[in-house]
Amino acid sequence: MSLLNVRDLRVYYRISKGMVRAVDGVNLYMDKGDFLGLAGESGCGKTTLALSITRLLPDNAKIISGSILFDGVDLLKLREDELRENYRWKRISIVFQGAMNALNPVFRVGDQIVQAICTHENIGKKEAWERVERLFSLVGLSPERAKDYPHEFSGGMKQRAIIALALACNPDLIIADEPVTALDVIVQAQILELIRSLRDKLGLSMIIITHDLSVIADTCNKAAIMYAGKIVEFSDIVSLFKNPLHPYSQGLLANYPSIEEEAKSFEPIGGRPPDLLNPPSGCRFHPRCPYVMDVCRRVEPNLIDVGGGHLVACHRVMKS
Ligand SMILES: Nc1ncnc2c1ncn2[C@@H]1O[C@H](COP(=O)(O)OP(=O)(O)OP(=O)(O)O)[C@@H](O)[C@H]1O
Numbered sequence: 001m002s003l004l005n006v007r008d009l010r011v012y013y014r015i016s017k018g019m020v021r022a023v024d025g026v027n028l029y030m031d032k033g034d035f036l037g038l039a040g041e042s043g044c045g046k047t048t049l050a051l052s053i054t055r056l057l058p059d060n061a062k063i064i065s066g067s068i069l070f071d072g073v074d075l076l077k078l079r080e081d082e083l084r085e086n087y088r089w090k091r092i093s094i095v096f097q098g099a100m101n102a103l104n105p106v107f108r109v110g111d112q113i114v115q116a117i118c119t120h121e122n123i124g125k126k127e128a129w130e131r132v133e134r135l136f137s138l139v140g141l142s143p144e145r146a147k148d149y150p151h152e153f154s155g156g157m158k159q160r161a162i163i164a165l166a167l168a169c170n171p172d173l174i175i176a177d178e179p180v181t182a183l184d185v186i187v188q189a190q191i192l193e194l195i196r197s198l199r200d201k202l203g204l205s206m207i208i209i210t211h212d213l214s215v216i217a218d219t220c221n222k223a224a225i226m227y228a229g230k231i232v233e234f235s236d237i238v239s240l241f242k243n244p245l246h247p248y249s250q251g252l253l254a255n256y257p258s259i260e261e262e263a264k265s266f267e268p269i270g271g272r273p274p275d276l277l278n279p280p281s282g283c284r285f286h287p288r289c290p291y292v293m294d295v296c297r298r299v300e301p302n303l304i305d306v307g308g309g310h311l312v313a314c315h316r317v318m319k320s
């Protein structure tokens with residue numbers, strides 16, 4: 001049984017002009033131990049997908065359809081109290097996009113993690129504090145720094161503390177939304193090294209959301225490419241980087257510096273992302289696709305396995 005199995009998920013936002021179709025028929029699965037990279041340009045629905053899995057969506061979001069099976073249980077069918085008591089933070093935790101800037105400046109960093117632990121587990125402050133010190137060591141921070149305030153931390157240290165917070169209740173799955181985006185390249189490399197070491201030490205499963213494919217290449221074994229609310233390609237990392245099939249993935253890879261020779265011939269993607277209030281008919285990528293055919297404008301392509309678990313939603317690939 002897969003650890004996470006998202007089926008036909010649709011999540012729309014209600015705004016005055018209509019419905020923003022942020023996640024629109026997403027299928028995704030991962031096994032225990034997988035590190036799944038989720039990539040796609042700004043506004044394609046990555047954060048909405050992450051917030052749906054933890055059911056922490058804003059008030060104007062509506063789950064239109066679908067299921068999110070976690071260890072066989074449909075998270076969308078659970079009552080809020082069941083989800084809170086047994087799943088959120090304990091089994092699935094999330095590193096929010098921009099979270100390192102959300103540490104409360106008036107509390108010590110360690111106290112903020114202690115508070116999170118005590119909210120979710122029935123343990124005393126002293127025991128929780130000891131756990132924070134252990135977590136700090138695990139994420140490469142000296143335990144005594146737990147007594148410091150956020151302003152005494154560098155960006156990289158804050159991000160380590162946020163990762164410690166995500167690990168605090170020993171979850172099976174961590175969703176990390178743009179965990180290195182705000183950091184300079186050297187600190188980015190250090191945080192990615194930390195993520196790799198946690199993968200090896202803890203047997204975690206993780207979804208890493210990024211617009212940067214090199215982050216995925218560095219840390220993940222599987223990747224999902226998202227475009228305008230849909231997954232357009234899903235595969236193991238080697239297969240995706242060696243043989244990207246969707247024209248959008250090929251365009252993303254064209255911007256990836258250390259790709260192999262053949263990929264260099266791909267054209268970067270021109271045009272603008274579509275309006276999710278009123279997405280294009282057929283394949284959503286068709287207005288920007290260099291290989292567009294008539295069918296692409298009319299019929300939405302399904303995500304289909306073309307062999308060995310490499311899935312793609314593209315009429316042209318299906319024809320060839
Ligand atoms: N609360 C909201 N109300 C209305 N529309 C929203 C809301 N939150 C997000 N959206 C819209 O939903 C779409 C998906 O947004 P989302 O934040 O999930 O994208 P993303 O892939 O995470 O982008 P980024 O890479 O910039 O973080 C976008 O069109 C966005 O403008």
Ligand SMILES: [Mg+2]
Pocket residue numbers: 046047048097177
């Ligand atoms: Mg986002």
